Amino acid sequence: MKPFPRAEVSCRALKHNLEQLKVIAPNSKVMAVVKANGYGHGLINVAKCLTEADGFGLARLKEALMLRDAGIQQKLLLLEGFFHELDLHKLVDHNIETVVHHESQVEMLELADLPRPIRVWLKLDSGMNRLGVTSEEFSSIYQRLIDCPNVEKPIHLMTHFACADEPENTMTQEQFELFESLTQNLEGERTLSNSAATLYWSQAHGDWVRPGIALYGVSPVMGDLGTNHQLTPAMELKSQLISVKSVKANESVGYGAYWQAQQQTTLGVVAIGYGDGYPRNAPEGTPVWVNGRRVPIVGRVSMDMLTVDLGVEAQDKVGDEAILWGKSLPVEEVAAHIGTIAYELMTKLTPRVAVCLE
Numbered sequence: 001m002k003p004f005p006r007a008e009v010s011c012r013a014l015k016h017n018l019e020q021l022k023v024i025a026p027n028s029k030v031m032a033v034v035k036a037n038g039y040g041h042g043l044i045n046v047a048k049c050l051t052e053a054d055g056f057g058l059a060r061l062k063e064a065l066m067l068r069d070a071g072i073q074q075k076l077l078l079l080e081g082f083f084h085e086l087d088l089h090k091l092v093d094h095n096i097e098t099v100v101h102h103e104s105q106v107e108m109l110e111l112a113d114l115p116r117p118i119r120v121w122l123k124l125d126s127g128m129n130r131l132g133v134t135s136e137e138f139s140s141i142y143q144r145l146i147d148c149p150n151v152e153k154p155i156h157l158m159t160h161f162a163c164a165d166e167p168e169n170t171m172t173q174e175q176f177e178l179f180e181s182l183t184q185n186l187e188g189e190r191t192l193s194n195s196a197a198t199l200y201w202s203q204a205h206g207d208w209v210r211p212g213i214a215l216y217g218v219s220p221v222m223g224d225l226g227t228n229h230q231l232t233p234a235m236e237l238k239s240q241l242i243s244v245k246s247v248k249a250n251e252s253v254g255y256g257a258y259w260q261a262q263q264q265t266t267l268g269v270v271a272i273g274y275g276d277g278y279p280r281n282a283p284e285g286t287p288v289w290v291n292g293r294r295v296p297i298v299g300r301v302s303m304d305m306l307t308v309d310l311g312v313e314a315q316d317k318v319g320d321e322a323i324l325w326g327k328s329l330p331v332e333e334v335a336a337h338i339g340t341i342a343y344e345l346m347t348k349l350t351p352r353v354a355v356c357l358e
C-alpha cells in the first residue's frame, strides 16, 4: 500500500530538467539550487538524482553538511554565506564554499585561524537591496578579501536580480550593467542568474547559472508554465477520495457552513489539508484533478481534508486518486488560484506528506 497523501518525485524529470537547462544555458555550469529540502522534493533525493549538476546551492550550513554526510562530492555553495565565525572551520573541513555579502563576514574571515583558505563568492548588491555589498564599498571589500590569507584566490563574483521574473522589466538590464562595470577587469568566475534569468536573460548567464524552481519543472514567471520551456514537473502531489456523497440544494459544507450547494450534487472528501501543507486559504474553485478532470474545492480547507464538488453525474468512488498538482494540473495554475507562488506551495508541505522518489 502506498502512503497517502504523498508527493511523488520523478528522478527522470529532474535529470531531464537539468539537461534542458544546459541546453538553454550552453556555456554555463549549473549550480543546482536545492535549499529548503530541495524545494520540498527531498534534499538528498534531488542531489543524488542530479549527478550531472556541477554544484549545489544551499541556504544553510546544515543543508550542506547533510549533503556531505550523504556522500555528495560536488561543489557546495552557501548562498547566504556563513552566519558565525565557528562555521568557518566546518567550511574548511567539508570543502564548502561561501558567499560573502557583508563586511561583518570579511572581519570574521580576517580574524579566523584556519588550516586552509576558503573559496568565497563576493556578492554585489546591484539594486535588490537584500544581500550584498554596495557598489561604493565593493572595491575596498574586494581588496580586503584579496589581502586575506584565509581566502582562496581568485575571488568569485555574484549578484542577484530583483525582477528577472518580469521579462519586460528594465531593472534586470540595469543590475546587469552595474555588475559588469564593477567586475569587468577582475579574475574569478561569475554568477548572476536564477531560474527566471536563466530562462529569459541569456546575456546574463555568466560562468554559472543558479536555477532552483526551473529544475523542478516550474516557471517562476506569472502566467508562464515550465512546460513552455520543455521542462517537466518533477512533483505530483496526490491523495485520495475518502468519502463520496450526495447533497441536496441549499445544504452546506464544512466549517463555517459558508458554501451552499446551488443544486443537488456529489461531494468528494480528499484526505489532504493544511496539516499537510495544503493552504487553508485556498479559495472555492481552486482546482483538484480527479479521474481526468478539474473539480473545484468547495467550503473551507480543514486540517486533514478538503471537499470538492464532483458534480451531480459523478461516477467517482472512495479510494479514487486526487491530484493536487502535477503533470495534469500545473502547480503554477494552483498557485495562481490561491494567490501565492509555486515555491511556497512546494516548500510548505509538512513531514506528514511522504516524499516518494520514483
Ligand SMILES: *Cc1c(COP(=O)(O)O)cnc(C)c1O
Pocket (backbone or CB within 6 Å): 033, 035, 079, 160, 193, 194, 195, 196, 210, 211, 212, 213, 214, 220
Ligand atoms: C534561491 C536562490 C536561487 C534560485 O532561485 P529560483 O528562482 O528558484 O531559480 C538563486 N540564487 C540565489 C541567491 C537564491 O537564493
